[in-house]
Amino acid sequence: MKGRPIALKLVDDGAMYASEAKIHPRETDGPLQRLRIAAVFWLLGMFYAFPWFNWDGRQMVLFDLPARKFHVFGLVFWPQDFFYLSMLLMTAAFALFFFTALAGRLWCGYACPQTVWTEVFLWIERWIEGPRNRRIKLDAAPWSREKILRKATKQAIWIVFALWTGFTFVGFFTPIRALGGDVLHLQVSGWALFWIFFYALATYGNAGFLREQVCKYMCPYARFQGAMFDRDTLIIAYDEQRGEARGARSKSVPSVLDPARLRVRSTAAVSADAGTADVDQRSLGDCVDCTICVQVCPTGIDIRGGLQFECIACGACIDACNTVMDKVGYPQGLIRYSTLNAMQGNPGRVLRPRIVIYAVILSVLIASFAWAISHRVPLIVDVLRDRNALYRVTPEGDIENAYTLKIMNKDHVAHRYIVTIDAGLALAIGAGQDQIEAAAGQVVESPLTLRANPAAAQGMHPLRIEVRSVVQPAVRYSEQASFFGPSP
Numbered sequence: 402m403k404g405r406p407i408a409l410k411l412v413d414d415g416a417m418y419a420s421e422a423k424i425h426p427r428e429t430d431g432p433l434q435r436l437r438i439a440a441v442f443w444l445l446g447m448f449y450a451f452p453w454f455n456w457d458g459r460q461m462v463l464f465d466l467p468a469r470k471f472h473v474f475g476l477v478f479w480p481q482d483f484f485y486l487s488m489l490l491m492t493a494a495f496a497l498f499f500f501t502a503l504a505g506r507l508w509c510g511y512a513c514p515q516t517v518w519t520e521v522f523l524w525i526e527r528w529i530e531g532p533r534n535r536r537i538k539l540d541a542a543p544w545s546r547e548k549i550l551r552k553a554t555k556q557a558i559w560i561v562f563a564l565w566t567g568f569t570f571v572g573f574f575t576p577i578r579a580l581g582g583d584v585l586h587l588q589v590s591g592w593a594l595f596w597i598f599f600y601a602l603a604t605y606g607n608a609g610f611l612r613e614q615v616c617k618y619m620c621p622y623a624r625f626q627g628a629m630f631d632r633d634t635l636i637i638a639y640d641e642q643r644g645e646a647r648g649a650r651s652k653s654v655p656s657v658l659d660p661a662r663l664r665v666r667s668t669a670a671v672s673a674d675a676g677t678a679d680v681d682q683r684s685l686g687d688c689v690d691c692t693i694c695v696q697v698c699p700t701g702i703d704i705r706g707g708l709q710f711e712c713i714a715c716g717a718c719i720d721a722c723n724t725v726m727d728k729v730g731y732p733q734g735l736i737r738y739s740t741l742n743a744m745q746g747n748p749g750r751v752l753r754p755r756i757v758i759y760a761v762i763l764s765v766l767i768a769s770f771a772w773a774i775s776h777r778v779p780l781i782v783d784v785l786r787d788r789n790a791l792y793r794v795t796p797e798g799d800i801e802n803a804y805t806l807k808i809m810n811k812d813h814v815a816h817r818y819i820v821t822i823d824a825g826l827a828l829a830i831g832a833g834q835d836q837i838e839a840a841a842g843q844v845v846e847s848p849l850t851l852r853a854n855p856a857a858a859q860g861m862h863p864l865r866i867e868v869r870s871v872v873q874p875a876v877r878y879s880e881q882a883s884f885f886g887p888s889p
């Protein structure tokens with residue numbers, strides 16, 4: 402199907418901002434819409450439910466900023482665990498590269514918070530104000546008792562939902578049950594109240610009013626995603642070759658993909674059973690110009706004009722057009738996931754080197770992250786040397802070095818640790834210093850003195866200090882240090 406290229410309009414061709422009429426997206430159904438609904442339930446379900454679950458007696462997900470500890474599924478992350486956060490960010494970045502290069506704006510269409518919350522606000526709007534045509538009529542109608550009632554009810558539910566969202570958001574940073582009690586007793590702290598209202602306002606404003614304006618004018622991803630696209634990236638595309646020229650037609654006119662229709666086109670003869678078909682209808686493509694693909698679009702664009710940067714790849718137009726194609730008895734796929742190369746009949750492949758490289762890097766990052774988390778030791782030990790003296794001579798004539806062990810028990814249970822020394826000379830640990838206790842999440846500083854015979858202690862001796870849990874020997878941490886004696 403070589404022919405005219407489909408239009409690709411990835412940049413805005415007008416002013417920085419254009420005031421637009423309110424969009425009333427039409428309801429649609431289909432596999433992609435059901436996938437979007439599942440994504441909304443899954444993602445928002447996690448957001449609203451996670452803070453209410455406990456794990457090992459603690460809130461399952463709690464970012465305790467004052468204590469500088471992040472509790473996530475029974476693991477406690479400290480500021481020293483920045484490594485895991487950087488790995489997570491790298492994984493997220495490569496996931497974005499991979500999925501965008503593979504299938505365009507999957508993130509925008511199915512997982513972006515702006516998309517999922519807007520979807521819920523739209524559900525509420527449809528529930529209160531009815532389907533698209535009723536909503537348009539209601540907005541255009543003068544204020545009446547019914548209009549005030551419907552609008553006020555919608556606003557009230559939106560506000561409650563937004564406040565609940567703000568409350569849940571703050572519940573990730575402060576124990577949510579205690580926060581709930583404070584709210585019920587009207588004893589919420591000033592900062593908690595500020596963030597509840599701030600996040601509620603952001604949700605209400607972005608998902609209730611700004612909606613597609615956020616995607617069009619505020620989101621930077623919409624502007625640079627073009628750099629990650631190539632001619633083999635899966636995009637949502639209207640098959641212009643098949644669809645044009647568009648127009649209404651008799652139901653008896655077959656699809657252009659139907660061999661019978663091709664015969665009709667080639668002979669310019671009207672099929673006998675096509676009764677009402679006329680010369681114009683024989684030249685039509687498969688688009689019946691019902692504009693339903695435009696009506697369902699949450700950003701209000703017409704995908705038949707080519708790929709546009711406003712398209713968030715939600716797939717609603719695919720589902721809608723497939724429904725129309727079913728109704729008129731044409732094959733589905735007039736709007737479909739495709740690539741620029743495929744739409745122009747050029748050779749190309751979705752699994753290209755770039756995708757494979759991204760996939761390999763992403764797999765390695767995910768595997769490394771999983772390995773690092775599963776082998777994570779909830780213990781950090783710092784060894785600090787006594788800065789006042791390199792060594793000292795004890796009354797017994799031994800050479801003694803002094804250190805401080807800083808032990809951070811990152812576990813959610815208390816530990817008793819054993820201290821052992823691995824060195825090239827015999828070193829004795831000071832009395833009572835070989836065992837240290839630390840409560841869950843406690844940082845303990847403990848003195849450590851090491852003694853050696855003066856005959857063996859001359860010069861510098863590298864050593865390793867190992868701290869090991871008594872009941873869980875796998876919880877161990879070792880640090881390098883040095884033992885100094887007099888110069889030989």
Ligand code: SF4
Pocket residue numbers: 639644647687688689690691692693694695705721722725735736
């Ligand atoms: S839904 Fe399909 S048939 Fe209807 S206008 Fe859009 S592309 Fe054409």
Ligand code: SF4
Pocket residue numbers: 637694697698699700701702703704711712713714715716717718719
């Ligand atoms: S054109 Fe509109 S409906 Fe179609 S995928 Fe893009 S945003 Fe969704």
